[in-house]
Each structure stands twice: as structure tokens, then as C-alpha cells.
Amino acid sequence: MNDKPPSERPPSERPPSLRPEIWRSIPEEKWRDWRWQMAHRLTTVDDLRNVFPLNGTETDELTRCLQRFRMAIPPYFATVMALEGPGGPLWKQAVVSSAELEERPSLRLDPLNEEDDSPVHGLVHRYPDRVLLLVTDRCAMYCRHCTRRRFAGSRERDTSRVQLDRCLDYLKRHPEVRDVIVSGGDPLTLTDAKLDEILARLRAIPSVEIIRLGSRLPITLPYRVTDDLCRMLEKYHPIFMNIHANHPDELTPEVREACDKLTRAGIPLGSQTVLLKGINDDPNTLKRLFQKLLTFRVKPYYLYHCDPAQGTAHLRTPISRGMELIEYLMGHTSGLAVPTYVVDAPHGAGKIPVMPNYMLTTFPGGAVLRNFEGMLVRYVENGEVPQDQIPAGVMGVAALALGAQEALAPAGMPRELRRLREGPRARMHRERITEKPQPETSDLFTEAPE
Numbered sequence: 001m002n003d004k005p006p007s008e009r010p011p012s013e014r015p016p017s018l019r020p021e022i023w024r025s026i027p028e029e030k031w032r033d034w035r036w037q038m039a040h041r042l043t044t045v046d047d048l049r050n051v052f053p054l055n056g057t058e059t060d061e062l063t064r065c066l067q068r069f070r071m072a073i074p075p076y077f078a079t080v081m082a083l084e085g086p087g088g089p090l091w092k093q094a095v096v097s098s099a100e101l102e103e104r105p106s107l108r109l110d111p112l113n114e115e116d117d118s119p120v121h122g123l124v125h126r127y128p129d130r131v132l133l134l135v136t137d138r139c140a141m142y143c144r145h146c147t148r149r150r151f152a153g154s155r156e157r158d159t160s161r162v163q164l165d166r167c168l169d170y171l172k173r174h175p176e177v178r179d180v181i182v183s184g185g186d187p188l189t190l191t192d193a194k195l196d197e198i199l200a201r202l203r204a205i206p207s208v209e210i211i212r213l214g215s216r217l218p219i220t221l222p223y224r225v226t227d228d229l230c231r232m233l234e235k236y237h238p239i240f241m242n243i244h245a246n247h248p249d250e251l252t253p254e255v256r257e258a259c260d261k262l263t264r265a266g267i268p269l270g271s272q273t274v275l276l277k278g279i280n281d282d283p284n285t286l287k288r289l290f291q292k293l294l295t296f297r298v299k300p301y302y303l304y305h306c307d308p309a310q311g312t313a314h315l316r317t318p319i320s321r322g323m324e325l326i327e328y329l330m331g332h333t334s335g336l337a338v339p340t341y342v343v344d345a346p347h348g349a350g351k352i353p354v355m356p357n358y359m360l361t362t363f364p365g366g367a368v369l370r371n372f373e374g375m376l377v378r379y380v381e382n383g384e385v386p387q388d389q390i391p392a393g394v395m396g397v398a399a400l401a402l403g404a405q406e407a408l409a410p411a412g413m414p415r416e417l418r419r420l421r422e423g424p425r426a427r428m429h430r431e432r433i434t435e436k437p438q439p440e441t442s443d444l445f446t447e448a449p450e
């Protein structure tokens with residue numbers, strides 16, 4: 001008998017009875033067909049009502065919001081939402097809410113000024129050697145925090161051939177571009193054939209070394225990652241993929257299977273997470289998310305501060321919250337599980353890493369550094385201070401900078417207590433009391449008889 005909870009079981013062991021009632025009779029093969037999933041996304045209040053109980057007020061609110069905003073939720077994702085329950089972190093990312101109607105002068109339609117850095121429609125050239133190529137405006141799900149909500153889902157169409165030709169011509173004329181991020185919308189909503197053609201044309205441009213795909217489908221519709229897709233992608237290495245996971249509940253066995261297929265196809269995976277108020281802005285949720293991503297062989301790459309896009313005020317945290325969370329993660333879990341926290345700055349200034357300050361001060365030939373435990377250390381690059389130049393009575397950070405002291409550790413630091421309990425001195429003490437007297441020469445070093 002399988003003793004794992006149903007939500008944790010591998011997809012092949014998850015019975016259709018776990019699905020909401022309306023989808024229980026759908027044959028497994030159809031259920032796992034990403035085209036069927038795309039065609040049956042929940043886009044209206046009635047669609048939602050078929051899956052989730054909604055009262056009159058909620059129905060009215062959703063109806064009002066859907067006159068302004070797009071919503072689309074694949075049945076797969078709605079099923080994961082249903083396991084968690086309405087109003088949970090996945091629901092908040094997927095379902096429109098009246099909070100999106102709030103307008104503020106600081107919120108913008110194009111918060112990153114992408115249009116200003118778009119020399120050709122469908123291409124953003126902001127950084128020296130890389131560009132963003134927008135190949136469609138369609139996504140499987142329309143995320144409530146989307147930076148490109150001005151554009152995502154506006155027509156549910158792929159970039160036209162004429163437009164694509166213009167973008168590729170631009171790349172040919174700009175050999176300094178060596179890295180192309182294929183995005184949208186979501187490039188994995190394209191058919192294999194269309195994506196194949198775009199990748200082949202990109203690969204035919206000698207200056208394009210790296211191709212990156214930015215996709216949320218491995219999370220919102222993992223059935224899109226088919227063996228055929230992986231075989232096609234493999235032809236165009238080096239291909240990288242950044243997926244977009246925001247909450248540990250998104251990391252289902254289906255997502256694990258999709259990530260596994262992609263990594264087996266030799267595609268390194270990273271995750272871009274958006275910091276979202278009430279969804280993932282607490283230390284434990286983020287730590288669980290990043291640690292679980294690593295077990296899926298996905299490197300947490302960026303933690304994005306939520307961009308000031310219109311309709312997202314209720315999902316944005318202050319930057320100080322992001323800093324606190326990074327402070328909580330850095331050193332407290334493996335560095336592999338700590339992404340770079342970035343603010344994508346307005347006026348097209350691009351991604352700016354924002355990190356807690358670990359360098360407290362500098363002095364000629366060195367610096368005073370702080371570690372995650374709050375321990376302060378003097379780091380000397382070269383030279384030593386002659387003892388007679390150290391002022392008397394100096395203390396604190398100044399003592400470290402001036403060379404009067406080498407390190408300051410907080411009282412009761414857990415690692416210090418562990419050293420006391422289990423460090424070499426404690427170990428020697430334990431061994432003295434517990435171990436029987438040993439023969440003078442251990443077996444290991446006894447010479448074998450001739």
C-alpha cells in the first residue's frame with residue numbers, strides 16, 4: 001500500500017478521484033495532453049464555479065474584475081489549487097481579485113520601460129550582449145503579479161513571421177549579442193514545430209552562443225514537457241531554461257517529472273521567483289521552496305522584487321522585507337539554495353542586486369566583515385599594523401579595523417556552544433572517560449608479518 005499522501009504520490013499513482021468532480025471522467029491520456037489542458041483552461045466565473053464553491057459576493061467581485069483583466073488557469077493547476085483550498089497561495093497567484101483595480105501613481109503599465117529598449121517590435125535589447133525575444137503573448141496561466149500584463153494574453157497569438165524576421169535580422173546585424181532569452185508570454189505554449197523553427201533560425205546566427213528559454217509551463221502545466229519536446233530542444237544546445245516557481249506547493253510530482261525530463265535532456269534549470277506579499281514573503285516558505293527546487297535539480301537563480309506593474313499593489317512587499325529574507329537564508333542554508341535578490345529598476349536601469357551588507361568597513365590592506373551569525377572578523381589582505389600604532393582602549397568595529405582585535409563573536413553563538421559540547425576538546429575529554437585503554441600500536445599501523 002502507498003502510505004504517501006495523494007498529493008505527494010508520483011503522477012502514475014494519483015487517481016483521477018483526486019481531481020475536482022468535473023474532470024474525474026477525463027481519460028488519463030487526455031488529462032495529460034497539454035493541448036487538452038490549454039483548451040480547457042478556466043477563464044470565466046462559471047468555469048471557476050464548476051470547480052470551487054463561490055458565494056454571491058465572490059461571484060459579483062470576480063465578474064467585475066474579469067471585465068478588466070484576463071484570467072486563465074489550466075485544469076492541472078486548478079487541481080493543485082483545489083488540494084490547497086480556495087484563497088491559498090496558489091489561488092492568489094491565479095485568480096483575479098478586486099485588489100487589482102487599485103490604481104497608484106507609482107504603478108505602471110510598462111514598469112521596466114521595456115518598450116524604450118525595443119529597437120524592433122518583439123525584441124528588448126537592454127544589456128550589452130543579450131536580448132529578450134518575445135515569441136508569443138500567450139501563457140498557460142495569467143499570473144496576477146505579471147510584469148508584462150499589458151501584453152501577456154492580449155491577443156493570445158504568436159509573434160508573426162514578419163515580426164520574427166525583423167527580430168532575427170536585428171540579431172544578424174548585432175553580433176555583440178551572444179545570449180538570446182526566448183520569452184513572451186510563454187514560449188512553451190508554441191507548438192513543437194514552431195519552436196523548432198525559431199530555435200533553428202537562432203542557431204543559424206553564428207554570434208548567438210547561448211539560448212535561454214523563460215517558461216512557467218513546467219510549473220503551471222508540466223504535461224507540456226513531453227519526450228518529443230525534449231528531443232527537439234536537445235538539438236540546439238547549449239540551451240538553458242529558467243522556470244518560475246513561487247511557492248513550495250507548486251512543486252508537485254508532475255513538476256518533478258517535467259524537471260527530470262528537461263535535466264536528462266541536458267538542459268540546466270534555474271528558477272526565477274517573485275517575492276509576493278501573502279504568498280511567499282516568509283522565511284520558512286522561501287526556504288522550503290528553494291530547498292525543494294534543488295531536490296528537483298533546479299537552481300534558485302533570482303528572487304525578484306515584485307515589479308510595480310499596474311494591478312499588483314496588494315502583492316508587493318517593501319525592499320526591506322526581501323533583505324530580511326535573504327539575511328535569513330544566507331548562511332542558514334546551502335548557498336546553492338540562495339538566489340540573488342534583484343530589483344528590476346524603473347527607467348530601464350535593469351536588474352540591480354540588493355544584498356544585506358556583509359562588509360562593515362575597510363582599512364588600508366583589509367576589511368571588517370560580518371558573517372551570518374553576526375560574528376565580526378578582521379580580514380587582512382596584506383601587511384600588519386605595528387603594535388605601537390594601535391590606540392589604547394579602542395573597541396568594537398574600530399578595534400578590528402585598527403588591528404587591536406581579530407574577531408568579535410556574539411555571546412551564546414550556537415556554533416560556539418556546539419564547539420564546547422562536541423569540539424575537539426570535548427571529544428578528547430569524552431574519549432578519556434569512555435574509551436578502554438588501547439594497545440600501543442593500532443592494527444592499522446601494525447606491519448604485516450614477513
Ligand code: SF4
Pocket residue numbers: 138139140141142143145146147148149152184185186216
Ligand atoms: S507566465 Fe510569465 S509572462 Fe505569463 S502571465 Fe505568468 S509571469 Fe506573466
